[in-house]
Amino acid sequence: MIEATGLTKRYGARTAVDGMTFTVRPGTVTGFLGPNGAGKSTTMRMVVGLDRPTSGTVTVNGKHYARHRAPLGEVGALLDAKAVHSGRSARSHLLAQAATHGIGRRRVDEVVEMTGLAPVAGKRAGTFSLGMGQRLGIAAALLGDPQTLILDEPVNGLDPEGVLWVRHLLRGLAAEGRTVFLSSHLMTEMALTADHLIVVGRGRVIADAPVSEIVARAQTTAVQVRTPSAAQLAAVLTRDPGVVVASVAHDVLEVTGSTPPAVAAVAAAAGLVLHGLAPVETSLEDAYMQLTADAVEYRSAPSHAAAGGRR
Incomplete structure (x- = not known):
């Protein structure tokens, strides 16, 4: 378990973390989301x-990290996959870490096999691709068979097989009663992996709830309609001032402020044919964008290409 209370970190005049309080519980994959x-x-x-911390506290499994006698057996962390001596082989890197905690060679062999590193275990880490470097970082995090895992962007650079492997690994570890704390910018993968989310912005917690609850809060009454009479239907629907219609394609409309039965009734009364009618499902990405709309510090400017080509 990870427990943070009033956690604050300042760098001079800049406050990076501003009074965060949250709990990451065992038996659950908890996603940690927020803008750059x-x-x-x-x-x-x-x-x-x-x-x-400048102020506040954070503990792992009831203690500050530095007070654990054998930290690798309590917490496995992947914060920077490049934090490896580039001249060492993958196996040598893991053996060196294992030696600090009296972990035997057998466990090193286990995590090498578990993470798919066996074919490259004798190669220098400096020659690894981004994906293989990630696997080595995950192997190091698993080395002490810890009760708590903290992983920052663990699927970065992995191929689809690797992404699927990480997803099953983390859900399996949580099912064993371990604590899994996961940061990622990949919303689709987070939706498939996490049970609970902590969303932060400008150093503060802005949401702390199950994934399903966060998505449900963002649900909108939007309907997607496919019709050969898009312009005519849009004109009829917008007679209601509470209805907004947007054109998605030449024959597809997205209608906000109405429901499928109401749209169907309006189309029938006007004698317009519908080829498709369905509510728009809100995704985790949609919910995240709503939550963090006012917390984004670094915004991209529109590209010249998107604005009409090069100058």
Whole structure:
């Protein structure tokens, strides 16, 4: 379990983490989401003692990380897959870490096999692709068979097989009663992997709830309609001032402020044919964008190509 209370980190005049309070519970995959600069990486670093809080506290399995006699057996962390001596082989890197905790060679062999590193275990880590580097980082996190895992962007650079493997691995570990704390910008993967979400923005917690609840809060009454009479239907629907119609394609409309039965009734009364009618499902990405709309610090400018080509 990870427990943060009033966790704050300042760098001079800048506040990176601003009074965060949350609990990451065992038996659950908890996703940690937020825009760039929201304080996610700083928070994870404070959990494992790499940064000291300006104020507040954070404990792992009931203790501050530095007070655990054998930290690798309590917490496995992947915060930077590149934090490896590039001249060492994957196996040598893991053996060196294992030696600090009296972990035997057999466990090193187990995590090498578990993470698919066996074919490259004797190669220098500096020659690894991004995906293989991620696998090595995950192997190191699993080395002490910890009760708590903290992983920052673990599927970055992995191929589809690797992404699926990580998903099953994390859900399996949570099913064993372990605590899994996962940060990622891949919303589709987070929706498939996480049970609970902590969403942060500008250093503060802005949502802390199950995935299903966060998505449900963002549900809108939108309907997608396919019809050969899109323009005529749009004109009829917008006679109601509470209805907004947007054109998605030449024969597809997205209607907000109405329901499928109501749209069907309006079309029937006007003698217009419908080829498709369905409610629009809200995705985790939609919910996340709504939650963080006012918390994005770094916004991209429209590209010249999108605005009409090069100058």
